Amino acid sequence: MSMLAPTGTRMAPPSGHSLLLISMLGILALDHLTRGQNSTLIFTKENIIRNCSCPMDIQDCDYSLASLLCSCKTALLWASEPLSYSGHLTVWFTDASALGLLLNFTLVQDLKLSLCSANTLPTAYLAICGLKRLRINTEAKHPVPEQSLLIHSEPREKPMWHTGWQSCTYVSFLDMALFNRESSLRSYSIENVANIANNFPSFSDLKTFPILSNKSYVVTFIY
Numbered sequence: 578m579s580m581l582a583p584t585g586t587r588m589a590p591p592s593g594h595s596l597l598l599i600s601m602l603g604i605l606a607l608d609h610l611t612r613g614q615n616s617t618l619i620f621t622k623e624n625i626i627r628n629c630s631c632p633m634d635i636q637d638c639d640y641s642l643a644s645l646l647c648s649c650k651t652a653l654l655w656a657s658e659p660l661s662y663s664g665h666l667t668v669w670f671t672d673a674s675a676l677g678l679l680l681n682f683t684l685v686q687d688l689k690l691s692l693c694s695a696n697t698l699p700t701a702y703l704a705i706c707g708l709k710r711l712r713i714n715t716e717a718k719h720p721v722p723e724q725s726l727l728i729h730s731e732p733r734e735k736p737m738w739h740t741g742w743q744s745c746t747y748v749s750f751l752d753m754a755l756f757n758r759e760s761s762l763r764s765y766s767i768e769n770v771a772n773i774a775n776n777f778p779s780f781s782d783l784k785t786f787p788i789l790s791n792k793s794y795v796v797t798f799i800y
Contacts, residue, residue, distance in 0.1 A: 617662055618643060619652065619679055620669035620693075626679070628652035637714050638669055638693035660684070667691065673698045673753050680705065684745070692718055692756045700754040702780065706745040711799060715756050724762040728797055746792070748773060750780070752800040766797040 618629040622640055629647035636642060643649065661684035670676040671694040680690075681703045688705070689712040692698075696718075711726045729747060755762065770776055773794055774783045 616665035618667045621675045626652040637691040669693050672696050698753040698756050702750040705749045707747055708749040719759050726762045747795045749797040755800050764797050764799045768795050770794040770796045
């Protein structure tokens with residue numbers, strides 16, 4: 578039995594130029610989607626610092642899953658200049674020295690910190706520039722839900738990722754001992770601080786970094 582071909586109008590296949598244009602648009606869209614979803618994860622494992630780009634949120638402290646799903650590389654941290662992160666940054670840490678090495682004097686707006694051990698942390702402050710939103714997870718120490726804190730939402734902070742602390746307006750001091758407590762995450766801010774190093778002499782490390790004395794700062798303490 579012979580088969581009859583279906584009737585109707587057939588669409589002409591796209592030209593080579595159209596196929597090239599469609600392919601280019603698809604690549605650009607995929608690249609834009611990937612860039613928008615990726616976030617940075619940093620952690621220490623066996624005394625090695627790993628810097629990972631992840632397409633999704635990874636369950637806290639799941640190092641195997643991070644190695645499987647994220648693109649990770651060994652990171653070198655230079656103490657001579659502050660590090661900067663323009664997107665979402667997640668830090669997994671196990672002790673105060675590791676957290677200080679990974680985070681002190683960084684420039685980051687959206688930060689999540691996850692304590693991956695039951696260690697007790699000392700009362701010591703980390704300085705962070707431009708912080709807008711902070712999330713913490715202490716599930717390894719206290720079985721409490723993740724906490725979130727909005728530091729500020731004003732858009733007055735100009736992009737600073739290529740100019741460093743010289744353009745920093747918001748400075749946050751994070752008390753590492755907050756991971757020892759089950760109380761809610763809290764903060765208070767002081768506006769119009771003309772000279773941070775002189776007004777807070779106990780933070781002696783500030784004298785080694787280029788914070789200008791002729792600017793007005795908003796200083797936030799997180800505890």
